């Protein structure tokens with residue numbers, strides 16, 4: 004049995020080498036080479052190694068067709084077939100590496116990017132790790148943003164909080180903590196906290212309540228160095244992630260409809276660009292194929308059925324480039 008697994012592994016590796024060779028002779032070969040090693044330049048991607056964003060980021064990269072580490076102790080992983088190298092780093096440090104131009108692109112939280120003040124910009128939101136960044140204080144004390152003037156605020160994100168308060172002319176003393184910020188008030192080191200909120204359970208358990216407007220709506224984001232030239236290979240990388248987002252958020256819908264109602268049906272399901280309309284053997288009817296937002300699929304099927312559409316089918320999109 005073990006023999007068979009080993010043999011299969013060998014075959015898979017052989018396949019991969021064949022792909023690398025094939026890719027090597029494709030137009031991608033015009034890529035820059037590293038003058039020191041003469042090796043084609045690999046796109047260097049920073050991926051969160053721990054914490055809330057790590058598993059989801061790795062999952063997204065796998066769905067985009069990239070090899071990913073299987074051992075959480077691996078620090079780097081090279082994917083020669085796509086000329087990409089992955090560096091597994093603390094999410095808080097990722098903006099620093101990208102901002103300094105050491106790594107080409109990174110996945111981190113918007114809150115961490117802004118907190119770092121690194122020379123890096125958000126290129127696109129990746130749709131996971133959604134949180135809000137909020138002030139909280141002991142429940143029932145009617146805290147307001149104005150009351151923060153002169154108060155002590157505990158946070159792991161002093162850069163983010165400082166910039167937000169400065170914009171509003173509030174002067175507070177920031178107490179920088181690494182984590183477990185919600186304990187700071189009970190332990191007497193702060194009067195209020197500013198922290199990441201997902202479900203709100205942690206704050207509630209600590210007897211705290213939110214106040215003031217959210218400082219930030221955060222989620223995972225793709226970042227690159229500010230003002231730098233577009234890194235070689237970045238276009239392919241970004242399009243692959245776009246493909247994952249579209250495959251996750253959109254479905255393919257097919258239906259048959261009387262020609263007389265195609266216009267109304269198309270208004271309901273305009274698709275990305277325009278629906279594909281093909282003739283059917285049945286006189287006066289056409290088949291329509293169109294992408295629709297996954298979240299709207301059931302409602303659209305009801306509406307299309309009411310309009311006279313039949314054989315309405317929804318299928319998942321496994322992968323795509325739009």
Ligand SMILES: Nc1ncnc2c1ncn2[C@@H]1O[C@H](COP(=O)(O)OP(=O)(O)OP(=O)(O)O)[C@@H](O)[C@H]1O
Nearest residue numbers: 053054055056112113114115132133134199201221
């Ligand atoms: N439930 C959550 N709790 C905390 N952060 C979350 C959550 N969901 C998503 N995030 C996002 O993940 C990032 C924070 O990651 P994480 O908490 O893993 O970092 P950390 O606090 O430095 O690490 P750790 O908690 O492992 O010490 C932020 O961008 C945050 O907005």
Ligand SMILES: O=P(O)(O)OC[C@H]1O[C@H](OP(=O)(O)OP(=O)(O)O)[C@H](O)[C@@H]1O
Nearest residue numbers: 182183184199200201202203204205206
């Ligand atoms: O609103 P919730 O769903 O309760 O999640 C938010 C909590 O989770 C995070 O803590 P984490 O587990 O990352 O520990 P840390 O505070 O030590 O970073 C964050 O700092 C909040 O405390």
Ligand SMILES: [Mg+2]
Nearest residue numbers: 054055182199
């Ligand atoms: Mg944390």
